[in-house]
Amino acid sequence: MSAKRAVDLTGSLFLLLLLSPVLLAVAAAVALTSPGPVLTRRERTGLGGRTFTMLTFRTTRAESLTPVGRLLRRRLLDTLPQLINVVRGEMSLVGPPPLPPAAPGGAASAFGADRARQALRPGITGLWQISGRSELPWEEMSVLDLHYVEQHWLGLDLWILARTVPAAVAGRPAVRVA
Numbered sequence: 459m460s461a462k463r464a465v466d467l468t469g470s471l472f473l474l475l476l477l478s479p480v481l482l483a484v485a486a487a488v489a490l491t492s493p494g495p496v497l498t499r500r501e502r503t504g505l506g507g508r509t510f511t512m513l514t515f516r517t518t519r520a521e522s523l524t525p526v527g528r529l530l531r532r533r534l535l536d537t538l539p540q541l542i543n544v545v546r547g548e549m550s551l552v553g554p555p556p557l558p559p560a561a562p563g564g565a566a567s568a569f570g571a572d573r574a575r576q577a578l579r580p581g582i583t584g585l586w587q588i589s590g591r592s593e594l595p596w597e598e599m600s601v602l603d604l605h606y607v608e609q610h611w612l613g614l615d616l617w618i619l620a621r622t623v624p625a626a627v628a629g630r631p632a633v634r635v636a
Contacts, residue, residue: 461612466551466579469619470544477538484515484535491526492519497539502556505579509559510548513539534626540582552615553581554603574607588621 517527
């Protein structure tokens, strides 16, 4: 087992235990404020191009954000169920963002990010997450992804994890609905 996988597994299990009251409260808030399932399941591409089902808390109803969903996205709480994806080995705590299997090529293909990102597990957080999220153009997100893929190491992961907490507390604008 690599050091990165050991940190992912240990960190995600620790966070699931530590945040279990938050997970239960968020699940209750989602269930009580709008009809439908608490979790959404989306197909994403992971390590080696294999698809997996990514879990998130449901934040939308008929393609519009719910009031609870707006808060969840702003504080990055909607992504907490992805800790289960990390435990299952489908995702990492830090890495390029998971993309849909049929993501449009466009700029990502031009930069080679779609193929390069498949060399690593996608992450719950990453350089793009702490560098502006939805304010960044697709091309800049792709450049950050490529930089991470080429330069990743455990120290960079720990630095990104440390910067993710202030980004969540600052409540950056919500990420695009995908």
